[in-house]
Amino acid sequence: MAAEHVVIDLDEHGHEPAERSGIVRWNVANRRKVLLPLVAAFVIGVVLGGVGVGELRDSRAERERSTVVSLVALPESGFSGGFNSRGTVLLNGQLTLINTGPAPITIRGVQAERPGVQVRSMGQARQVRPGGTGQIPVDLQLECATAFELEPLSVRFSVETEDKRLREVRYPVALVGSAWEEDALRLCEPRLDS
Known part of the structure; x- marks a missing residue:
């Protein structure tokens, strides 16, 4: 095949x-x-x-x-004052607050303390819009001999942000050359009538 x-x-x-x-x-x-x-x-x-x-x-x-909380605080003149015989001045003053952040904030409280200085808010909350200013009244207790150091006073702010949360923010406030120093030194000067 x-x-x-x-x-x-x-x-x-x-x-x-x-x-x-x-x-x-x-x-x-x-x-x-x-x-x-x-x-x-x-x-x-x-x-x-x-x-x-x-x-x-x-x-x-x-x-x-x-x-975001971003602010500037400036001391403003006291409204009234008194003198304590121990060399302590009591003043009612205010802080001018400038909101440099992007959202509105509400200042709930202000507090600062160091030797010779005590600052407390009077319990009034202030809302400050972005770029806006607001004043918050404070009680001041200043010792004539020690209150006005060159180092700024670290002021603590209790701030409520737009999301309804409380935050703590610190800002250095210069006392030397401020309206608070002027008012306190006027009351700290020795009186001629005593």
């Missing part, structure tokens, strides 16, 4: 069985129908995710902005 050589011509098309050719066409068409919605869902997910991340970032920045 003679060996038969089988030659396959690769240039010829369309000699596949009919069933197999239909399955291949169906799979390609089906893949396109399934792939298109998947790509669209992916693109929509990326867009929505980007928007969501942007909104989350904006929300976080807004929350952080509402918690």
Whole structure:
């Protein structure tokens, strides 16, 4: 028997069985129908995710902005004063507060203490808008001999921020050359009538 050589011509098309050719066409068409919605869902997910991340970032920045406390405090003249025989002056004064932060704040309390100096708020809360000023009344107790050092007085403020949380903030207030020093020294001078 003679060996038969089988030659396959690769240039010829369309000699596949009919069933197999239909399955291949169906799979390609089906893949396109399934792939298109998947790509669209992916693109929509990326867009929505980007928007969501942007909104989350904006929300976080807004929350952080509402918690920032930045202020400046300046001593203002006392309204009345008295003299104590032990060399202590009692004054009712005020602090002018400037809100240099980005959100409104409410000053709930003021307190400072060091040898020769005591400062306490009179219990009146003050709201100060961003860039705005407000005054808060304080009681001062100043010893004539020791109150006015060159080092600023560290004043502690109890501040309620826009998110309704209380925070403690410190600010250095210079007493030397202030209206408080002028009022106290006037009362500390020895009296001629005594």
